[in-house]
Ligand SMILES: Nc1ncnc2c1ncn2[C@@H]1O[C@H](COP(=O)(O)OP(=O)(O)OP(=O)(O)O)[C@@H](O)[C@H]1O
C-alpha cells in the first residue's frame with residue numbers, strides 16, 4: 458500500500474502544550490474507506506491528535522497528512538469535523554445550525570442544500586425538533602445535531618471526537634449502521650472513543666496512551682495478541698498497558 | 707476571498723432576531739437614554755443639541771464593543787469558533803462577517819437615535835443625514851473590531867463586562883461628552899488625543915451642529931479610519947488565540 462492510499466498518515470508527530478507533551482512521536486496510518494478507532498483513557502491525546510488532523514494545531518515535530526495533503530486551507534472542505542464538545546449556536550434552531558455549516562462547507566445550491574439538510578436532520582432523528590433552539594434540547598440531542606453539522610456536506614473523511622457519548626443504545630446502533638454505510642461508499646471515518654462497544658465496530662484500532670500508540674491493528678489481532686482465547690478488547694487494552702509499563706521499569 | 711463573510715453575517719442576524727430581548731434592548735435603550743437626558747434638561751434645550759451627537763458616538767462605541775465582544779466570546783467558549791477555524795472559512799471572512807452582521811443593528815440603532823431626537827424631541831440638526839451615517843460607519847468598524855479583539859483576553863462574560871470601565875469609561879470621560887475637552891487639564895487633553903471616541907464626538911458635533919461636511923471633518927475621519935484599519939488587522943491576527951489553547 459502506498460502513502461497515497463491512506464486517508465490519514467501521521468509520521469513521528471509530537472505536540473507540546475507549554476511544557477506538557479500531549480503527543481509523543483506518534484505514528485499511525487488509516488487506509489481509505491474504513492472506520493478507524495482511536496481508543497485511550499482521558500488525557501491520552503486523542504483530541505489533540507484530531508485537532509492536528511483538522512489543521513487547528515501544527516505538529517511541533519513530525520508530519521501529518523490527510524487525504525494526501527497537509528491539513529488546513531481549501532482542503533478543509535473535504536473533512537467533516539465533530540469536536541468533543543457539542544459546538545453549536547445556542548440561539549439558532551437545529552435546522553439553522555445544520556444549514557449554516559452546510560453553507561460554510563460550500564453547499565451553494567439552495568434547493569440541493571435544503572434537501573441535504575432535511576436528509577441529515579432525519580438521519581439524526583430530529584425532524585420533529587428541527588425548529589427548536591439548541592438550548593431546548595437534551596444532551597444527547599445536542600450531540601446528534603453536532604454530528605449532523607459534521608456530516609451534512611458529505612465529506613470523504615470524517616474526524617469524529619467521541620461522537621457516541623451520551624447516545625442511547627438504539628441511536629448508537631443506528632449511527633454505526635450509518636457509519637458502515639458511509640464506509641461502503643468510500644468514506645473514511647476516524648473516531649475517538651472510550652467505549653469498547655464503539656471499538657468492536659471499527660475495522661482498525663489504535664490504542665493510545667500518554668501521547669503514544671501502544672498497539673494497533675484489527676480488533677481480532679489485538680484480542681489475539683493477549684494470548685487468551687476469550688479476551689475482549691478491554692482486556693486487550695490492559696494487556697498492552699501492562700506490557701508498556703514493564704518496558705519502562 | 708471573503709466568500710463566506712455574508713454567510714456569517716446572515717447567521718449573526720438570525721441569532722439576534724431569534725434573541726428577542728436583546729433585539730428589543732438594542733432598539734429601546736437609546737430611546738430611553740435620550741429621553742432621560744431630555745427630561746433632565748427641560749429648559750436648556752441647547753444642552754441636548756450638544757449632548758445628542760456625543761451620545762450617538764458613545765452608544766456606537768459602547769454597543770459595538772460590548773455586543774460584538776460578548777457574542778464573539780461565546781463563539782470562542784461554546785466551541786463554534788473552533789469549528790469555523792477547522793472549516794474552509796478564513797479569518798478575514800470571520801472578521802468581515804461579524805462586521806457586516808453587527809453593523810446592520812448598530813446602524814439601525816443610530817438611525818433610531820437620529821430620528822427620535824429630530825422628530826420626537828424636536829432637535830434641529832444642520833448636517834446631512836447621510837454624512838452622519840458615513841461617519842458612524844467608520845466609528846462602528848473600529849468599535850466592533852475592538853470588541854472582537856478584547857474578547858480574546860476575557861474568559862467569560864463577567865470579565866468582558868469588566869473591560870467596560872477599563873476601555874470605554876475613560877473614553878467617555880475624556881471625549882467631551884460631559885465637559886469640553888478644551889477645559890480639561892493639559893495632560894488629560896493630551897491623553898484624550900489618543901482615544902478614538904474624542905475624534906468621533908468632535909466630528910459628529912461638527913457635522914450635526916455646525917453643518918460641516920465630511921471633508922471638513924477629514925482630520926477626525928482620518929484618525930478614526932486609522933483606528934478602524936489598525937484594529938481590523940490586529941483582530942484578524944488575534945483570532946487564533948483560544949483556539950490553539
Ligand atoms: N488547551 C490545552 N492546554 C494545555 N494542555 C492541554 C490542552 N488541551 C489538552 N491538554 C493536555 O494534553 C493532554 C492530552 O489531552 P487531550 O484532550 O488530547 O486528551 P484526550 O485523549 O482527548 O482525553 P479525553 O478522553 O478526556 O477527551 C492532556 O494531558 C491535557 O491536559
Ligand SMILES: [Mg+2]
Nearest residue numbers: 503504505541
Ligand atoms: Mg478528548
